[in-house]
Amino acid sequence: MIGPVLKVTDLRKAYGAIQAVGGVSFEVMPGEIFGVIGPNGSGKTTMFNSVLGQITPDAGKIELNGHDITHKSPQQLNQLGVGRTFQTLQVFGKMTVRDNLLVAAQEHQGSMWSRLFAPGDSGLGDRADALIDQFRIRHVAHKKAGELSYGQQKLVDIAMAFMSEPDLVLLDEPCAGVNPSLVGGISSLLKQLNQTRASGKKASSFVVIEHNMDFVMDLCHRILVMVEGQVLAVGTPDEIRGNKAVLDAYLGN
Amino acid sequence: MTDFLQLVFSGFATGSIYALAALGFTLLWQASGTINFAQGEFVMLPAFVMLAFGAAGLPLPLAFIASCGVAVLVLGWAFKRGIADPLLKHGLMPIVVATIGLAIAARNGIRAGYSAEAHPFPGLFADQLFNVFGVTVTLADVGTLVLALLLVLGTQAFLNKTVTGRAMQAVAQNTESATVLGINVPRMIFYTFAINALLACAAALLVTPTYLAKFDMGEGLGNKAFFAAIIGGFNNSRGALLGGIIVGVCENLAAAYISPAYKDAVALVIFMAVILFKPQGLLGKKVERKV
Amino acid sequence: MKRLPLISGLAIAAILLAAPPFLKNYGIYLFSYWMVFVIATMGLNLTVGYAGQKSLGHAAFFGIGAYSVAILMQAGHSFWLGLALAVIACFVIGLALGFPALRVQTIYLAFATLGFNTAIWLVMRNEEWLTGGTFGINNIGRPSLFGLSLDGNLAYYYFVLGMTVVMGLLQWKLLSSPWGKAFTALRDNPIRAESLGIHIQGYTLLSFAIGAAYAGVAGALFASLVQFIEPAPFAVHASIMMYLMVVVGGPGYFFGPLLGSAVGVLLPEWLRFAQAWYLFVFGAAVILLMLWLPDGLLSIPARLAAKRQAREASAARAAAAAKLGN
Numbered sequence: 001m002i003g004p005v006l007k008v009t010d011l012r013k014a015y016g017a018i019q020a021v022g023g024v025s026f027e028v029m030p031g032e033i034f035g036v037i038g039p040n041g042s043g044k045t046t047m048f049n050s051v052l053g054q055i056t057p058d059a060g061k062i063e064l065n066g067h068d069i070t071h072k073s074p075q076q077l078n079q080l081g082v083g084r085t086f087q088t089l090q091v092f093g094k095m096t097v098r099d100n101l102l103v104a105a106q107e108h109q110g111s112m113w114s115r116l117f118a119p120g121d122s123g124l125g126d127r128a129d130a131l132i133d134q135f136r137i138r139h140v141a142h143k144k145a146g147e148l149s150y151g152q153q154k155l156v157d158i159a160m161a162f163m164s165e166p167d168l169v170l171l172d173e174p175c176a177g178v179n180p181s182l183v184g185g186i187s188s189l190l191k192q193l194n195q196t197r198a199s200g201k202k203a204s205s206f207v208v209i210e211h212n213m214d215f216v217m218d219l220c221h222r223i224l225v226m227v228e229g230q231v232l233a234v235g236t237p238d239e240i241r242g243n244k245a246v247l248d249a250y251l252g253n
Numbered sequence: 254m255t256d257f258l259q260l261v262f263s264g265f266a267t268g269s270i271y272a273l274a275a276l277g278f279t280l281l282w283q284a285s286g287t288i289n290f291a292q293g294e295f296v297m298l299p300a301f302v303m304l305a306f307g308a309a310g311l312p313l314p315l316a317f318i319a320s321c322g323v324a325v326l327v328l329g330w331a332f333k334r335g336i337a338d339p340l341l342k343h344g345l346m347p348i349v350v351a352t353i354g355l356a357i358a359a360r361n362g363i364r365a366g367y368s369a370e371a372h373p374f375p376g377l378f379a380d381q382l383f384n385v386f387g388v389t390v391t392l393a394d395v396g397t398l399v400l401a402l403l404l405v406l407g408t409q410a411f412l413n414k415t416v417t418g419r420a421m422q423a424v425a426q427n428t429e430s431a432t433v434l435g436i437n438v439p440r441m442i443f444y445t446f447a448i449n450a451l452l453a454c455a456a457a458l459l460v461t462p463t464y465l466a467k468f469d470m471g472e473g474l475g476n477k478a479f480f481a482a483i484i485g486g487f488n489n490s491r492g493a494l495l496g497g498i499i500v501g502v503c504e505n506l507a508a509a510y511i512s513p514a515y516k517d518a519v520a521l522v523i524f525m526a527v528i529l530f531k532p533q534g535l536l537g538k539k540v541e542r543k544v
Numbered sequence: 545m546k547r548l549p550l551i552s553g554l555a556i557a558a559i560l561l562a563a564p565p566f567l568k569n570y571g572i573y574l575f576s577y578w579m580v581f582v583i584a585t586m587g588l589n590l591t592v593g594y595a596g597q598k599s600l601g602h603a604a605f606f607g608i609g610a611y612s613v614a615i616l617m618q619a620g621h622s623f624w625l626g627l628a629l630a631v632i633a634c635f636v637i638g639l640a641l642g643f644p645a646l647r648v649q650t651i652y653l654a655f656a657t658l659g660f661n662t663a664i665w666l667v668m669r670n671e672e673w674l675t676g677g678t679f680g681i682n683n684i685g686r687p688s689l690f691g692l693s694l695d696g697n698l699a700y701y702y703f704v705l706g707m708t709v710v711m712g713l714l715q716w717k718l719l720s721s722p723w724g725k726a727f728t729a730l731r732d733n734p735i736r737a738e739s740l741g742i743h744i745q746g747y748t749l750l751s752f753a754i755g756a757a758y759a760g761v762a763g764a765l766f767a768s769l770v771q772f773i774e775p776a777p778f779a780v781h782a783s784i785m786m787y788l789m790v791v792v793g794g795p796g797y798f799f800g801p802l803l804g805s806a807v808g809v810l811l812p813e814w815l816r817f818a819q820a821w822y823l824f825v826f827g828a829a830v831i832l833l834m835l836w837l838p839d840g841l842l843s844i845p846a847r848l849a850a851k852r853q854a855r856e857a858s859a860a861r862a863a864a865a866a867k868l869g870n
Contacts, residue, residue, distance in 0.1 A: 052739070078741035090736040092729055094796075103725040107741040115722040122722045164741065288651060290784070339835055345650065346592075347838035350791040351831050353784055358827025365820035476662075476780075483655050514670050521662050528656040532648040 003066055005030050005168050005205045006051070011060035013046050020046040021057070022229040028168070031203030033194055035210065035220035039250055043229040044209045045087065048172055051207075052084055053077050064168065079108070083166035087173045087209075091156050093146025097137060100145050100156055101128040105163035124163070131159045135189060151182045158186065162193055171208045175215055183212060187219050217241065225250060258388045260505040266394040268501020269401030269494075273456040274478035275485065276405055276493035277449030283425040283488060284445035287337050288349050291356035293475025295450065299324050300457040300466045301363055304372060313375050321454045329450040333443055356471070364468040376462035397459045404455055405494050408448060412490065421445060476517075480524045486534025495536055499523060549845070556802070564701050573769070576701045578809045579708045580766045585789045585801035586715055587758025592787070593795030594719065595751035596731025597645055598654040601661035602786045605634045605756040607668060607778025609763025614681040614773045615674065623687030623768060630760035638756025642749035661780050668775040680774030684767050694768075704765050711761060716798065718754070727751060731796070792833055794840025803841045807833075 004027035013021040021043040028034045036044050050057040053074045062070045064080060072080070092100050106122040109115065115122065132141045135155045140148055145156055154174070161169050174190075175183050194206060210216045216223060217237040225232040225246050232250075233243050240246055274292055281287045289295070299320045306316035336355065340347045377400075381392040412418035423431040424441040432438050456474075464470050477500055485496025500520045507519035527534060560579075564572050588602045612633055613626030644656045668675045675681065686694045687703075694700045718724060729737040730747050738744050767773050785808055793804025811829070815822035837843055 054735075074735075074739045075741055075743055078739055084739050086736065086739075090733055092732045092736070094732055095725070095728060099725060103722075103729050103737075103742070104740050106722040106725065107743070109722070112743070112746060115726075116718070118722055120720045120722070120724075160740065282651070288654075336831065336835070340838055343838035345598075346791050346795060347834045349654075350788050351834040353788055354827045354830030354834065356827070358824050358831065361821070361823035361827060365824055472781075479655060479658070483652070487651070515666065517662070518666050521659055521666070525656070525659045525663065528648060528652060528659065529644055532652045532656075 002030060004028055004063075005032075005065060006207065007061075007063040007066075008047075008051065009061040009063075011047060011050055011062065012058045013043075013050055013055060014058055019229050021050065024060075024226065024229070024231055026224050026231065026234060028205050028207055030167075030205055031194070032222060033190070033206045033208065033220045035208050035216045035223040036226060037210065037213070037216055037223060037250070038226035038232075041228075042226040044226050045172065046229075047226070048170060048207075048209060052082070052170060078164065078166070081164075081167040083161040083164060083169040085157050085161045085169075085171045085174060087176060089150070089153050089157055091145040091153050091160070094144060097141045097143060097145050097148070097156050098128055098132065100160055101131060101163050104160035105165075108164050127163065131163060134192065135159050136185075151178050154178055154182075155186075155189075158189070165204075167204055169204060169206050171206060171210075173209055173211065175210055175212045183215055187215055190219060255388050256509070257506075258386075259390070260509055261502050262388065262390050263394050264502030264505035265498055266397045266401075266501070267460075267505070268481075268498035269398050269405070270456050270460045270497070271474075271477045271481045271500050272405055272494045272497025273401055273452045273459075274474060275481035275497050276408060276490060277452040278478050279482045279485075279487060279490055279493050280408075280425075280445050281449050282482075283490070284421060285333075285337060285442045286341055286345070288345060288352065289449075290349060290352040290475070291359060291471075292453070292478050293471030293473070294356045294359035295324075295328050295453040295471075296456045296460065296474055297363070297466075297468065297471035298328065298359055298457075299454040300374065300461040300470070301367055303457065303461075304374065304466055307375065313377070317454070317458055320457075321451055324450040324454040325447045327450075328453065329447040330443065332450075333446040337446070356475070360468050360471065367468070369468060371465040371467040374461035374466050377458065393462070400455070401459060402494075404452060408452065409490055417441075417444065477520065480520050483534055484520075484524055484527050486537030488533060488538055489536045492534050492536040496534070553799075560705060564698060569697055572697045572701050574810065574813060576697070576704050576769050578805055579701075579704045580762050580769060581786070581789065581805040581809050582708050582801050583711050583765070584759045584762035585786055585793070585805050586711060587755035587762070588786050588790050589755075589793075589795060589797075589801050590715065590718075590727070590758070591751045591755035592790055593797070593800060594724070594731060595727040595747065596734075597748065597751055598650055599641075599657045599752065599755065600654050600780070600783050600787055601641065601657035601659075601664075602755070602759050603778045603780070603782035604661040604664035605638060605759035606763040606766065606782065606786075607664060607775070608634055608637065609760035610767040610773050610778070611668065611675055611681070611763075612760070613764040613767040614684050617684055617767075618681055623685070623764070626767070627761065627764045630764040631757050634756040634760030634763075635753045638753035639749050641756070642752035645748050645752060646745050658780055658783070661778075661783050665775055665779045668778060675775070678774060680772060682772040684771045684773065686768045686771075700769065704769065707761065707765060711758060715758075719798070723747070723750075728796075788830060792830065792840055794842030797840065797842035800840055800842050807841075 006028040009025050011021050011024045012019070024043070024047055038044050046055065049055040051062055053072050053076070056071065060070070061068060064082065069077060069080065092103065095103065102121050102124050105124050105127070106115065109122040109124065110118060121128070132138050137152060137155055140152055145153060148156065158171070158174055161171070174186055178186065190206065194204060208216065208220065220237060222234065222236055223240045224234045225240060227249050233240060233246050235243065274296055278289060278292045281289055302320040302323050303316045306319050307313065311319060336351050337348065340351055376393060378393045378396040383390050383392065383395065412422055420431070420436045421441045421444055423434065423436055424438050428438055460474070461470070481496035481500045482493055483496070484499055485492025485494065503519040503523060504516055508516040511519070560575070564575055567575070584602065584606050588599060591597045591599045609630035612630040613623060616626040616629060617623060641657065641660055645653050648656060669678055671677065686700055688694060689703060692699070694703050726742050726747050729740070729742055730744060734744055789804035789808040790800060791804070792807050793800030793802065812822060812826050815825050818825050
């Protein structure tokens with residue numbers, strides 16, 4: 001019996017009088033690409049940041065592979081196998097693209113002390129190069145990340161989340177501000193990354209917040225719809241597309 | 254007991270002067286993110302300017318007004334346009350180092366160009382003593398305290414009650430929104446620099462009679478202003494007054510009851526305690542880190 | 545153009561190695577003083593330039609290092625024991641100073657380190673039984689290395705130069721290791737760094753501790769250089785000067801401390817022709833330097849490259865526009 005990778009139970013977070021997240025529960029199974037959609041202000045990002053340890057929830061439980069991670073810090077979560085991208089670009093502008101990728105996973109190699117004596121790339125050079133090729137940013141790999149175009153930086157941002165080969169990756173609006181021609185590329189990259197894993201490791205799961213409906217419907221196995229801090233519906237893309245309540249609240253008539 | 258009260262009272266007076274320097278310092282930080290390591294020199298320079306005007310024949314009140322004008326022009330406008338504006342977009346480090354350079358230049362410019370000695374400065378108040386509830390206080394202490402308080406409270410009233418003042422506060426809290434609201438942000442920031450210059454000029458008028466005008470009078474004063482601003486609360490202008498008074502009073506008490514050598518240590522200890530336990534200051538608001 | 549760094553590097557190395565025997569005592573002393581500050585600012589560059597922290601209390605560690613050597617040598621122990629104590633004491637105290645850094649941000653941290661410096665300086669000034677108070681400690685001897693006496697000014701200079709090279713190599717090694725990238729990540733984007741598993745708190749503390757240890761080494765060498773220690777050189781104004789040296793040289797550039805210390809130590813000497821005005825000129829020079837090069841002297845190549853790129857892009861646009869016009 002394989003349990004869920006991520007289990008969120010009755011998550012709550014209020015900001016003053018505003019209940020940003022008012023009792024959200026869901027499960028993400030191993031290997032699943034799980035979409036989260038909803039109008040602005042529906043609490044998606046607050047829910048995300050609570051799962052990722054950036055915000056402390058008022059109530060509720062978050063479990064990763066059965067372990068309680070409700071109050072863990074972002075750094076601890078990463079060590080436990082959770083990766084994330086940010087809504088606003090967060091690359092290390094002054095480092096080269098390749099260094100960005102190396103630093104994204106180096107803390108998983110050995111201990112603090114052993115890293116002092118490790119080679120500069122911590123043995124991750126091959127993995128970084130493989131991701132660079134997969135994301136097709138070989139031609140800019142030696143440049144400082146801050147000098148790239150927005151779309152290229154977005155790709156670096158996403159690649160960084162995958163360097164440490166996490167079991168669970170949370171992507172916060174990976175298509176935001178990206179040229180429509182690149183959206184398809186990101187979608188196929190994510191599908192590739194979802195399916196290919198080093199042998200012996202179980203499949204990785206993604207949770208994706210996005211506003212781009214075509215992207216979400218095409219990519220995700222299941223979708224959660226949030227409205228005003230609550231779960232409105234959970235289901236496959238077809239089920240969501242046909243759900244009357246969702247259509248009324250969000251997708252428009 | 255009367256000694257104690259005397260020390261406290263004169264501490265209030267000195268502290269209110271620190272509050273003037275601390276207030277300007279805090280306002281500069283809030284409105285523009287400028288850390289002015291030359292704040293002490295901003296008090297020292299008007300002192301010498303007033304002396305120069307005095308030597309040219311102007312009576313003290315006129316010399317003060319003339320110095321205020323010079324201060325607003327040089328320490329307000331020129332400082333903003335010449336140093337703050339170009340450097341602020343590069344982060345905190347360049348402006349810190351530039352104001353350090355400014356402090357060195359100001360100190361040594363006066364030393365080389367005017368004099369390395371301490372000069373007497375005309376006092377505002379006559380040498381009179383009062384006896385209040387058995388405590389002896391000087392007219393100077395009372396006058397200083399009253400004037401400084403008037404200035405600090407007046408500045409706060411200006412910030413809170415006038416349209417311009419509220420616009421300045423808006424700029425301090427959220428520059429982008431202020432622009433969108435149609436507020437002339439650069440001008441509001443200039444007003445902040447101008448107010449800082451004026452407060453420093455006033456501080457010079459009040460403190461120099463006691464400390465004497467010397468090229469290095471700004472060093473200690475600058476330090477006290479920093480401590481006062483932080484202790485009171487760096488993101489709250491009322492904090493400057495509280496911080497200044499605390500520093501002034503504690504200094505006096507420490508010098509008398511502990512030892513003159515550790516006089517500076519008391520303000521320091523309070524400062525360290527505040528930094529560790531309530532870094533936003535006694536009256537400051539907690540600053541959240543945004544993702 | 546690409547060979548300029550190599551040529552200037554060789555020129556500086558040549559000056560450092562070959563010039564001192566031709567200098568008078570004061571010149572040799574100045575070079576030694578310069579090297580001591582290079583080591584101290586290398587440490588500060590790590591904390592401030594590479595790890596992005598704020599530290600305006602570095603001179604306190606400089607002083608702790610100096611007094612460690614002075615006190616131990618006065619008690620009859622060897623310089624080397626003093627040096628060891630300097631490094632360990634500064635590392636441990638530096639770790640302790642890092643703790644406020646975990647709780648307070650930027651500008652408050654700067655003030656906390658200022659306060660720390662003042663506190664240490666007050667102890668140095670007032671605890672006569674330990675430090676000699678304002679009278680200080682004098683007659684500090686110089687070490688001997690493998691039986692070779694380093695008493696002579698020239699010999700001691702080469703020793704200090706050697707130590708500078710050693711400390712530089714150690715820092716190079718540190719920065720090339722994964723720790724180097726972790727520090728830079730901490731500086732450029734601590735939130736992202738945290739989400740990548742980088743232990744923000746640990747690296748913050750380490751950046752303070754290692755930086756402090758470097759200042760401790762510098763202080764130890766300083767003690768035997770000037771052979772008389774008193775609290776004045778370790779007060780806040782010295783910390784501010786060191787900070788100035790790091791920023792002027794270029795924070796986060798490996799050779800920033802070399803240039804920055806030259807500006808801080810040697811420039812005032814060259815300005816002596818201005819006599820009474822030399823410090824005024826120095827202060828003004830610092831302001832102008834910051835206005836022209838806010839990222840420090842070593843940002844010149846990057847700025848020139850950016851200007852060249854902008855020119856080339858303009859030219860390309862003009863050429864493309866001309867083609868369209870036809």
